[in-house]
Amino acid sequence: MERSQMDNSPTSAIMELANLISVSMSLTAVVKLKVPDTIWQNGSNNPLSAAEILSAAAAGPGGDAENLQRILRLLTSYGVFNQHIGEDGSETRYSLTEVGKALAADENGLSYAPYILQHHQDAMMLAWPLVHEAVLDPSSEPFVKVHGERPYSYYGKNPEMNLLMQKAMSGASVPFMKAFLDGYDGFQGVETLVDVGGSSGDCLRMIMTKYQRIEHVGGDMLKSIPPGDAIFMKWLLLSSTDEECAQVLKNCCDVLPWGGKLIVCEPLMPNSTDNSPTCRALLQEDIFLMTMYRTKGKHRTAMEFRELGLAAGFPNFKADFRIDDFFTVLEFQK
Numbered sequence: 001m002e003r004s005q006m007d008n009s010p011t012s013a014i015m016e017l018a019n020l021i022s023v024s025m026s027l028t029a030v031v032k033l034k035v036p037d038t039i040w041q042n043g044s045n046n047p048l049s050a051a052e053i054l055s056a057a058a059a060g061p062g063g064d065a066e067n068l069q070r071i072l073r074l075l076t077s078y079g080v081f082n083q084h085i086g087e088d089g090s091e092t093r094y095s096l097t098e099v100g101k102a103l104a105a106d107e108n109g110l111s112y113a114p115y116i117l118q119h120h121q122d123a124m125m126l127a128w129p130l131v132h133e134a135v136l137d138p139s140s141e142p143f144v145k146v147h148g149e150r151p152y153s154y155y156g157k158n159p160e161m162n163l164l165m166q167k168a169m170s171g172a173s174v175p176f177m178k179a180f181l182d183g184y185d186g187f188q189g190v191e192t193l194v195d196v197g198g199s200s201g202d203c204l205r206m207i208m209t210k211y212q213r214i215e216h217v218g219g220d221m222l223k224s225i226p227p228g229d230a231i232f233m234k235w236l237l238l239s240s241t242d243e244e245c246a247q248v249l250k251n252c253c254d255v256l257p258w259g260g261k262l263i264v265c266e267p268l269m270p271n272s273t274d275n276s277p278t279c280r281a282l283l284q285e286d287i288f289l290m291t292m293y294r295t296k297g298k299h300r301t302a303m304e305f306r307e308l309g310l311a312a313g314f315p316n317f318k319a320d321f322r323i324d325d326f327f328t329v330l331e332f333q334k
């Protein structure tokens, strides 16, 4: 049998699916062991062997290089590391791919590493065995079934988790915001901007670096939205039900002046399902949301957003500004 036919065999496919957790937990392990920062070394990205990584990573004395190499080998297959096979019996070494580089801290100490840790911390992991409960009883989230409260109130009682959440959001959002602000001029002329659900405030800070005349105010979206001539909301509606989104959009519409804009950055669900990495990433986060944050929160299609906007009083809707393959800018205009 040809290799490609073998790769498509149902046995391999089901075995891969059955053990996919090995990939995310290995990713978590390399972050905990500080492997990406150890290889990256301020941009050198020199290939290192597992033994070299262990001795440089300050992971404590000892450590099993063969086991680390097994983890690196798996993640090589998933595009996180490049594998450099040693010649003449010398050790195999690993460097970071473009994907792996996202896990190494940049000059501001930001990366996707806290996002990986946040998603695999014990409190989240305990909810995963209950995904089926979101089907049987959607009245509460699997996370709530385990912990008795929603993630944000749980984080609020635990400063370490709260900080991790903020670092996770900053690590993912700052690179996005750089690209967004380079290409998007929709904040031109805005004087008062409301950032709803702003986490550590990084997104707003970055907007204000470019648009220095903007003043900002904060708020709780479900109660009321403070007035401004534009409202910004990023990565927020996905953890709300349709009813909550309707309420939030209406609250926004009520306080915006005629012609005022609600600028939303959200992942946009494609109309059809395929096996591309983008589609898979969107579908996976959709299940994460269902399990942790809101059983009826979800990624929505452009059409679903347009309808929610129309019902809330926004006659104009645009979803044609895509910064990367994950987030799209949606403009609701009054």
Ligand SMILES: C[S@@+](CC[C@H](N)C(=O)[O-])C[C@H]1O[C@@H](n2cnc3c(N)ncnc32)[C@H](O)[C@@H]1O
Pocket (backbone or CB within 6 Å): 152, 169, 170, 173, 196, 197, 198, 199, 200, 203, 219, 220, 221, 222, 233, 234, 235, 236
């Ligand atoms: C996924 S994070 C996104 C953070 C930030 N906008 C970004 O993109 O980096 C969602 C944020 O919304 C906040 N949030 C959740 N429910 C909220 C509510 N009812 N009103 C205001 N903010 C809320 C959370 O505290 C958290 O900071």
Ligand SMILES: O=C(O)c1cccnc1
Pocket (backbone or CB within 6 Å): 168, 235, 236, 238, 239, 293
């Ligand atoms: O990563 C998270 O915890 C997350 C992502 C999107 C929305 N709410 C939370």
